Amino acid sequence: MAMDAHEIERLIKARIPDAQVTIRDLAGDGDHYAATVVAESFRGKSRVQQHQIVYEALKGEMGGKLHALALQTSAPGR
């Protein structure tokens, strides 16, 4: 089952309001995305913690409805 890119962005921003989210549909099939999430609130957190926050935002859709999301996260200004 596929998931819309806007829906992914909406879920991430609902959990991380200061996030700048860029999403690319890698295969054009609504199933393989690459997302870049930049947020001030990530500062001081490890990559694992940053990714966990994004996965939390996606409410369990990651690995399920959302098959593949390549994720890159950082605080601004790196």
Added chain:
Amino acid sequence: MSIEQFIDKEVKDNDVVLFMKGTPQMPMCGFSGQVVQILDHLGVSYKGLNVLDSVELRNGIKTYSNWPTIPQLYVKGEFVGGCDIVREMFQAGELQSLLKEKGLLTKASASA
């Protein structure tokens, strides 16, 4: 032994553990395959655990790490990350630094 105890023992008894789909010799998923390639390139020895062998392990490791996807890399009992993080760290040289710091890269492989 519960699955949590099994996973706990594996990540503490082995310096580097990769929970993956397939085996290091024959990865069954591109994401697992990428991490295998990186580890092999660095010449670090690791134990691969195939989550496709056991539904219990596949679900257990997701809960244990609070991480929804496979592969998952552990170094000295600590969760390092999944495919994206491992690749990013490798490209930045951070994975090499981490392994060196833990004494897991030999001189020969460190210069590779």
